[in-house]
């Protein structure tokens with residue numbers, strides 16, 4: 001039965017898509033928690049950022065997993081979307097999608113690609129900056145960290161939010177992420193087969209809360225730094 | 230509701246055969262009774278066309294009472310039209326307004342190739358059923374009565390609900406991905422829930438999903454459009470059940 005594996009069927013690929021979605025949901029939660037620290041206390045934010053940036057476990061075990069997770073999610077998302085478009089060559093002259101499904105559920109690829117564009121900017125701003133700082137320009141010594149500046153993170157973060165255009169792009173991206181998750185959160189449970197008359201309504205409420213509160217929180221952090229510095 | 234008469238304009242997809250290019254053609258209709266069913270209205274149109282020496286519009290139908298699943302049609306952007314829980318033969322003209330333009334297209338999906346006008350070939354569904362939508366029984370004459378096995382009422386009810394799927398293909402037609410998940414999951418569920426179906430459950434789900442993929446249906450993205458448009462109210466519960474069955478089967482299968 002080797003031609004049937006998880007990676008080779010539509011149902012299996014959807015399960016993998018959902019697992020990568022779950023992973024990103026958990027990642028986003030911890031990312032949010034750390035960013036929130038920047039609003040509460042510069043010291044706490046610096047300490048945690050420094051830990052995340054220099055702890056070998058985070059850098060060499062978790063970070064590659066994250067990179068793989070993001071790439072897998074977007075590559076699989078685009079592949080599934082490609083297959084789905086291909087399944088109907090001749091389109092309807094009139095199709096009333098709004099009569100039976102939400103805009104979010106029908107446009108995951110659009111909201112996903114908007115998040116991807118943002119990730120481009122985000123990687124350029126923060127991640128690439130960290131990589132050059134640590135691995136390319138700083139040399140080995142800067143990585144082991146002897147004598148490194150452990151307080152640079154909070155003001156580096158604040159500097160990013162001075163430019164109003166960056167803040168606008170940032171906020172808009174989180175609106176798209178919110179739309180992505182308004183469908184994605186509960187959809188991932190369905191994909192792995194978790195559906196129950198008692199728990200599914202709860203999951204849907206939790207998903208809506210997550211999809212609104214977390215992106216709104218990121219937007220709050222951006223605006224906070226923009227207007228406070 | 231008292232009978233009324235409405236004037237409408239039909240925009241119908243006309244296509245001579247699988248190979249020809251098709252196009253939308255306008256047909257104005259006067260004094261259509263709101264008591265007539267959608268298919269009766271099309272009968273009247275065809276009678277007119279035949280009387281004028283024109284080619285009648287080909288469309289699928291059989292029982293005309295919502296049980297065979299043969300009637301199809303994508304009406305005003307929805308499978309089986311704007312009403313809920315009905316097939317096209319159960320759709321009535323009282324759902325439409327005087328002066329309305331009504332678009333009528335065939336069910337569109339690569340896995341449902343077009344034959345003529347509004348008629349498509351839904352044989353891909355039959356090929357999926359052939360891969361496991363049944364229970365193998367020994368017909369030697371001493372077959373055990375199915376009722377001899379006690380079955381919990383919830384399971385029996387859920388299996389029966391899944392079994393009400395009439396294989397019409399509205400779920401595929403309405404899905405933005407042309408996915409057949411609602412149909413296949415109903416056919417997997419109706420048997421997976423019963424002790425008689427458990428024997429072949431592993432191969433069934435793997436084989437039926439495999440055939441579904443081979444036929445060129447898209448992947449489910451959980452939009453839920455199928456459940457809304459399904460004339461039999463087949464629930465997304467079945468898709469979740471099939472996802473579970475599939476996960477389990479792909480782990481335990483050799």
Ligand code: HEM
Nearest residue numbers: 018021024025074077108109112113116184187188191450
């Ligand atoms: C990098 C850009 C991204 C792209 C291009 C993208 C694309 C997609 C697409 C096309 C789908 C629908 C796939 C399907 O249902 O078959 C999807 C689902 C999903 N996405 Fe994303 N996405 C992105 C980022 C994210 C992020 C950052 C998160 C979470 C923080 C996320 C969470 C989810 C979840 C939970 C699902 C639902 C999975 C399911 O239905 O089983 N996505 N994504």
Ligand code: SF4
Nearest residue numbers: 394395397398400459
């Ligand atoms: S699941 Fe519903 S819409 Fe799909 S084939 Fe069965 S009856 Fe028709």
Ligand code: FES
Nearest residue numbers: 291293298300318
């Ligand atoms: S003609 Fe049989 S269901 Fe409509």
